[in-house]
Amino acid sequence: MTKKQGLHRLYAKKPDTADELLWGRKIDPVSRRGFVKGSGLAAMAAVLGASIPFARYMPGGLIPAALAQSEEPFSIPGKSGLTVLNDRPINAETPAHLLDDAVTPASRLFVRNNGVPPSTWDINPLEWQVHVEGEACERPQVLTLGEIQRRFRHQTLQLQIECGGNGRSEFYPPAKGNQWTTGAIGCPEWTGVRLRDVLEDCGIAENAVYVAYEAADAHLSGDPTKRPISRGVPLHKALQKESMIVWAMNGEPLPELHGYPVRMLCAGWPASVSGKWLTRILIRDRVHDGAKMTGQSYRVPCKPVAPGASVADEDMCIIESMPVKSLISYPKSGIETRVTERMSVRGHAWAGDAAVKTVFTSIDFGASWQKAKLKKAVNWLAWQHWTTSTRFPEPGYYEVWARAVDDEGRSQPMVLPGWNPRGYLNNSCHRIAVLVTA
Numbered sequence: 319m320t321k322k323q324g325l326h327r328l329y330a331k332k333p334d335t336a337d338e339l340l341w342g343r344k345i346d347p348v349s350r351r352g353f354v355k356g357s358g359l360a361a362m363a364a365v366l367g368a369s370i371p372f373a374r375y376m377p378g379g380l381i382p383a384a385l386a387q388s389e390e391p392f393s394i395p396g397k398s399g400l401t402v403l404n405d406r407p408i409n410a411e412t413p414a415h416l417l418d419d420a421v422t423p424a425s426r427l428f429v430r431n432n433g434v435p436p437s438t439w440d441i442n443p444l445e446w447q448v449h450v451e452g453e454a455c456e457r458p459q460v461l462t463l464g465e466i467q468r469r470f471r472h473q474t475l476q477l478q479i480e481c482g483g484n485g486r487s488e489f490y491p492p493a494k495g496n497q498w499t500t501g502a503i504g505c506p507e508w509t510g511v512r513l514r515d516v517l518e519d520c521g522i523a524e525n526a527v528y529v530a531y532e533a534a535d536a537h538l539s540g541d542p543t544k545r546p547i548s549r550g551v552p553l554h555k556a557l558q559k560e561s562m563i564v565w566a567m568n569g570e571p572l573p574e575l576h577g578y579p580v581r582m583l584c585a586g587w588p589a590s591v592s593g594k595w596l597t598r599i600l601i602r603d604r605v606h607d608g609a610k611m612t613g614q615s616y617r618v619p620c621k622p623v624a625p626g627a628s629v630a631d632e633d634m635c636i637i638e639s640m641p642v643k644s645l646i647s648y649p650k651s652g653i654e655t656r657v658t659e660r661m662s663v664r665g666h667a668w669a670g671d672a673a674v675k676t677v678f679t680s681i682d683f684g685a686s687w688q689k690a691k692l693k694k695a696v697n698w699l700a701w702q703h704w705t706t707s708t709r710f711p712e713p714g715y716y717e718v719w720a721r722a723v724d725d726e727g728r729s730q731p732m733v734l735p736g737w738n739p740r741g742y743l744n745n746s747c748h749r750i751a752v753l754v755t756a
């Protein structure tokens with residue numbers, strides 16, 4: 319474990335030096351390409367336990383997936399195999415191979431808490447109150463969860479939620495915050511009512527522009543006047559028929575960690591807009607200005623900046639739809655297979671508010687790509703499943719890379735996407751290590 323982190327740190331600080339130190343790999347400062355050769359190649363092969371047939375395509379500064387990926391034991395009740403990033407507040411992510419289910423079970427959904435969750439074990443969920451109000455609300459109401467369930471039409475949808483910071487750990491210079499790798503994503507099935515129906519019942523005034531949530535969790539400082547998080551979405555997103563107020567996940571009451579008894583859910587956007595332990599819905603006449611809406615939170619530079627640049631608050635724009643992305647959920651990175659065997663590979667792909675059009679895989683570090691079989695989403699804003707199978711030309715160390723393209727032609731990048739101060743929106747290709755034996 320320590321060794322692996324050391325490796326990451328080494329690469330994060332000085333990728334070129336790390337490369338040279340470990341494998342004698344020199345990187346061309348202009349093209350950013352570097353190829354492992356000679357004794358460096360031998361050293362890398364020794365560490366990986368096999369020769370690397372496509373070494374000539376392997377980019378410089380790339381930590382082999384076999385070394386880059388690691389797991390830690392879990393310690394959160396009800397969460398099996400998740401990697402705990404910190405425990406106050408609780409944050410945990412799911413290793414890629416544990417996200418293989420079509421519908422993410424509660425035990426495998428990542429947890430992101432900004433504050434201290436309320437204690438809800440002894441409440442009567444039907445009496446939980448949600449206030450609907452705000453400058454642009456015509457008929458403010460206090461609705462109990464029981465009333466919400468009685469008065470509005472129910473719907474069940476499979477919807478993906480992904481933390482805006484998923485993938486943050488790869489950015490350099492590093493960004494502060496949870497060092498998510500690939501596991502802050504999931505796609506459970508949710509039951510509730512349309513947010514729109516509730517908003518309309520309370521009257522959306524002409525001047526409404528934003529819909530925001532407030533919640534029952536407490537600020538980490540213990541200061542009751544401070545909120546840990548209170549975010550929202552523009553009115554058009556709140557009115558989308560997939561935007562919901564939910565009380566059940568996969569047919570069960572929401573787990574406490576995921577917002578019991580009720581949460582807001584606006585899929586396809588940073589999951590921070592999906593408020594857990596919902597107490598208040600605000601129909602606002604301005605862009606919401608709650609905790610983690612302003613400053614640099616969940617914002618990226620409006621125009622691209624150089625890595626490490628400091629960006630003024632007024633030049634930061636609120637993140638809306640998440641970018642196109644995919645995950646290899648089978649096999650597990652590090653798998654061994656025989657050269658005579660075809661290996662099946664599968665995973666999921668999603669694209670924020672858009673749909674995924676194509677998924678490609680590569681076994682030669684992105685030099686060539688094969689199209690995978692891709693299914694349509696079960697409903698809008700659910701992730702899509704893809705499968706493919708591949709043969710390896712000779713024994714050795716390989717990486718399988720996956721790359722999704724959305725219906726507007728936008729592709730996942732093979733290298734890191736635009737650096738930003740808080741490390742959001744890393745949608746670079748997921749990759750796994752494969753050892754092929756004779």
Ligand SMILES: Nc1nc2c(c(=O)[nH]1)N[C@H]1C(S)=C(S)[C@@H](COP(=O)(O)O)O[C@H]1N2
Pocket residue numbers: 427428429430431432433479480481482533534535546547575576577588589590591592593594595
């Ligand atoms: N009330 C409340 N809602 C919240 C948060 C929070 O800390 N408090 N975290 C947000 C963030 S940043 C994310 S990524 C998602 C995580 O949802 P999950 O823990 O159910 O996976 O919840 C969002 N909703």
Ligand SMILES: [Mo]
Pocket residue numbers: 430480481482483588589590
């Ligand atoms: Mo998040």
